[in-house]
Amino acid sequence: MEIERTLHMVGGDGNDSYATNSRLSMKAIMETKPVLCKAIEGGFASLSSPAPAKIVIADLGCSSGPNTLLVVSGVIGMISTSGYSEKTELQFFLNDLPGNDFNYVFRSLQQLKQQLADRKEGLLEPPYYIAGLPGSFYTRLFPCQSVHLFHSSYALMWRSKVPEELSSGVHLNKGNIYIGKATPSHVVKLFQKKFKEDFSLFLTLRQEELVSGGRMVLTFLGRKSSQMLAHGDVGTMWELLAQALQILVQKGRVKEEDLTTFNLPFYAPSVDEVTELIEESGLFDVEHTGVFESSWDPHDDSKSNGDVVADCARSADSIRAVIKPLITDHFGESIVDELFQVYVPIVAKHLEKGRAMYPVIVVSLKGRL
Amino acid sequence: MEIERTLHMVGGDGNDSYATNSRLSMKAIMETKPVLCKAIEGGFASLSSPAPAKIVIADLGCSSGPNTLLVVSGVIGMISTSGYSEKTELQFFLNDLPGNDFNYVFRSLQQLKQQLADRKEGLLEPPYYIAGLPGSFYTRLFPCQSVHLFHSSYALMWRSKVPEELSSGVHLNKGNIYIGKATPSHVVKLFQKKFKEDFSLFLTLRQEELVSGGRMVLTFLGRKSSQMLAHGDVGTMWELLAQALQILVQKGRVKEEDLTTFNLPFYAPSVDEVTELIEESGLFDVEHTGVFESSWDPHDDSKSNGDVVADCARSADSIRAVIKPLITDHFGESIVDELFQVYVPIVAKHLEKGRAMYPVIVVSLKGRL
Numbered sequence: 001m002e003i004e005r006t007l008h009m010v011g012g013d014g015n016d017s018y019a020t021n022s023r024l025s026m027k028a029i030m031e032t033k034p035v036l037c038k039a040i041e042g043g044f045a046s047l048s049s050p051a052p053a054k055i056v057i058a059d060l061g062c063s064s065g066p067n068t069l070l071v072v073s074g075v076i077g078m079i080s081t082s083g084y085s086e087k088t089e090l091q092f093f094l095n096d097l098p099g100n101d102f103n104y105v106f107r108s109l110q111q112l113k114q115q116l117a118d119r120k121e122g123l124l125e126p127p128y129y130i131a132g133l134p135g136s137f138y139t140r141l142f143p144c145q146s147v148h149l150f151h152s153s154y155a156l157m158w159r160s161k162v163p164e165e166l167s168s169g170v171h172l173n174k175g176n177i178y179i180g181k182a183t184p185s186h187v188v189k190l191f192q193k194k195f196k197e198d199f200s201l202f203l204t205l206r207q208e209e210l211v212s213g214g215r216m217v218l219t220f221l222g223r224k225s226s227q228m229l230a231h232g233d234v235g236t237m238w239e240l241l242a243q244a245l246q247i248l249v250q251k252g253r254v255k256e257e258d259l260t261t262f263n264l265p266f267y268a269p270s271v272d273e274v275t276e277l278i279e280e281s282g283l284f285d286v287e288h289t290g291v292f293e294s295s296w297d298p299h300d301d302s303k304s305n306g307d308v309v310a311d312c313a314r315s316a317d318s319i320r321a322v323i324k325p326l327i328t329d330h331f332g333e334s335i336v337d338e339l340f341q342v343y344v345p346i347v348a349k350h351l352e353k354g355r356a357m358y359p360v361i362v363v364s365l366k367g368r369l
Numbered sequence: 370m371e372i373e374r375t376l377h378m379v380g381g382d383g384n385d386s387y388a389t390n391s392r393l394s395m396k397a398i399m400e401t402k403p404v405l406c407k408a409i410e411g412g413f414a415s416l417s418s419p420a421p422a423k424i425v426i427a428d429l430g431c432s433s434g435p436n437t438l439l440v441v442s443g444v445i446g447m448i449s450t451s452g453y454s455e456k457t458e459l460q461f462f463l464n465d466l467p468g469n470d471f472n473y474v475f476r477s478l479q480q481l482k483q484q485l486a487d488r489k490e491g492l493l494e495p496p497y498y499i500a501g502l503p504g505s506f507y508t509r510l511f512p513c514q515s516v517h518l519f520h521s522s523y524a525l526m527w528r529s530k531v532p533e534e535l536s537s538g539v540h541l542n543k544g545n546i547y548i549g550k551a552t553p554s555h556v557v558k559l560f561q562k563k564f565k566e567d568f569s570l571f572l573t574l575r576q577e578e579l580v581s582g583g584r585m586v587l588t589f590l591g592r593k594s595s596q597m598l599a600h601g602d603v604g605t606m607w608e609l610l611a612q613a614l615q616i617l618v619q620k621g622r623v624k625e626e627d628l629t630t631f632n633l634p635f636y637a638p639s640v641d642e643v644t645e646l647i648e649e650s651g652l653f654d655v656e657h658t659g660v661f662e663s664s665w666d667p668h669d670d671s672k673s674n675g676d677v678v679a680d681c682a683r684s685a686d687s688i689r690a691v692i693k694p695l696i697t698d699h700f701g702e703s704i705v706d707e708l709f710q711v712y713v714p715i716v717a718k719h720l721e722k723g724r725a726m727y728p729v730i731v732v733s734l735k736g737r738l
Contacts, residue, residue, distance in 0.1 A: 089512040091515075098478060099476070102475060103470065106467045106471060107467050109503060129502075129511060130502075131501060131502045135478075135498075143423040146460075
């Protein structure tokens with residue numbers, strides 16, 4: 001599996017696209033707004049005087065959909081109210097893997113212009129320029145010391161690749177596709193090790209790219225406790241998807257060996273795992289850490305009609321918009337519809353036990369001088 | 370007609386895509402190489418000492434296809450041999466209108482990496498980073514004084530819009546879609562005026578974005594003499610396309626009023642017109658001007674099988690890959706195939722008179738301090 005090619009949200013704006021099914025990550029962006037706002041204010045205070053002529057902001061793992069523009073317009077708004085110099089210009093880089101639907105993002109930029117023009121506050125926005133930057137954030141993306149603010153939402157739980165020992169079949173994950181109840185402990189350690197390698201690399205690369213005193217606000221799926229399995233966590237979501245795949249194996253629609261060799265390039269760390277790695281690196285000061293919980297159902301905040309099936313279908317759609325390209329690459333396009341038909345009742349049965357939530361970690365970091 | 374949405378080469382890599390039919394502009398890039406090389410050498414000589422940590426290069430109107438990467442790999446090669454500082458990093462911005470197929474470009478970047486790795490010279494390339502930048506080059510695209518080298522090939526003959534008096538129908542162009550033999554002189558002046566406005570604006574915007582001593586190499590379709598019509602020039606190509614559209618009007622396949630209100634956002638200037646505007650602006654020193662001729666047939670340099678029909682079809686395919694989105698937007702998708710079927714024999718008849726060439730202008734400019 002070539003992650004750089006296959007890991008991307010479903011493009012365009014159709015029913016199964018990420019653009020249409022990204023309400024959960026939108027809610028996370030809203031939740032993180034105060035932290036981001038504080039990072040921007042702090043960043044301004046520590047930037048060298050006179051104010052820089054250009055502030056560079058990078059959104060890592062921007063995906064394609066309304067959220068991409070939400071981050072940009074949010075940051076423009078925050079900087080507008082943060083007392084910027086009149087001569088300061090903003091340069092945004094929207095980053096994602098080359099398989100991301102950048103065409104969709106670029107064609108939406110006109111809407112952003114309109115949104116900003118429609119704002120009631122009558123604020124004068126600084127001039128801004130928006131570029132797309134294809135590439136993995138586990139590689140260098142920017143020249144040295146050229147970025148003032150990194151933002152990343154709902155992206156850092158994705159790994160650079162599936163642990164080699166799993167993708168090569170040296171170790172097997174017993175019908176799971178991520179860490180599940182039946183996952184052997186040495187396989188758990190492989191997922192964990194890959195996370196440590198990736199996250200340490202990420203910190204090193206970003207520190208090289210960040211200007212002195214620059215800020216980094218990261219939001220990603222995680223675990224509340226150091227326990228590897230906890231009810232309602234995101235691991236359960238994948239465990240239920242593995243169950244759906246097992247049913248397709250039983251039906252003869254998926255080869256057993258195909259399921260055996262499929263694992264997600266994913267790891268949801270605990271807050272402790274994250275802060276330990278940051279401290280070990282010695283590259284950043286932690287200005288904020290937090291965890292909030294998000295419902296599986298993207299419309300959980302709106303009035304429920306008590307239609308459990310509709311709730312489950314929406315949860316399944318959110319997951320499909322994220323995972324479909326990986327499923328298609330490994331199992332072929334033909335099983336996708338059937339897989340998600342099987343998945344919905346499994347999710348429904350799980351939700352009978354109660355509202356399912358998953359934890360989201362937010363950290364705000366300041367580059368050490 | 371919204372130029373920002375409709376003016377773009379045909380995307381993807383299918384038979385009718387620009388990627389497959391862009392051999393002519395590839396040849397222009399090869400022809401321009403020595404001028405670009407000299408601009409880079411001159412640019413290095415005039416850049417402040419010590420060498421900048423980052424060199425920013427922008428390709429304006431990059432389109433989507435192999436040429437986009439050809440420019441990038443060419444510039445990386447030239448900088449590698451131009452004695453750069455070991456600490457210098459390159460940041461490329463590939464610019465085109467938001468309708469351009471950036472997804473295609475981004476997914477091809479892996480090939481560029483491979484091409485550079487395969488180079489025999491064993492040169493150590495400086496680190497490079499590539500971003501896509503959607504937007505019209507008749508607007509500001511970059512923060513002030515942030516670009517070291519602008520390059521633009523086969524893009525500046527496109528106007529920001531069709532002259533208002535033509536698109537609103539106040540003045541009519543007698544069955545033409547560009548300046549043809551039957552075009553009234555006041556309509557010629559409208560095309561000319563729009564060019565002057567656009568090109569002057571372009572020069573002003575780029576001067577604001579260019580660092581002190583920065584360079585700009587521009588290649589675009591033009592005329593050899595100040596005479597408005599000259600055999601073999603690019604105007605004839607559009608005049609023949611207008612003839613094909615007239616035949617479709619006669620057949621009842623296209624409404625006459627649709628043809629009457631269709632004009633190209635295009636102007637091929639003479640060298641004198643270009644240099645006069647540059648001198649008037651007072652913003653740049655002209656380091657080089659040149660004109661070379663390019664054949665209509667993209668395979669004119671390869672051995673001909675004497676197959677005139679194949680030659681004409683190739684010429685027509687090149688034009689189709691460029692103009693199809695504008696045709697589709699105005700006349701609808703349904704006439705495109707028929708239009709180009711009618712166009713091929715018209716081109717063939719024209720080519721019976723002899724090999725048809727069109728002039729290409731190259732200018733190399735240095736920003737005044």
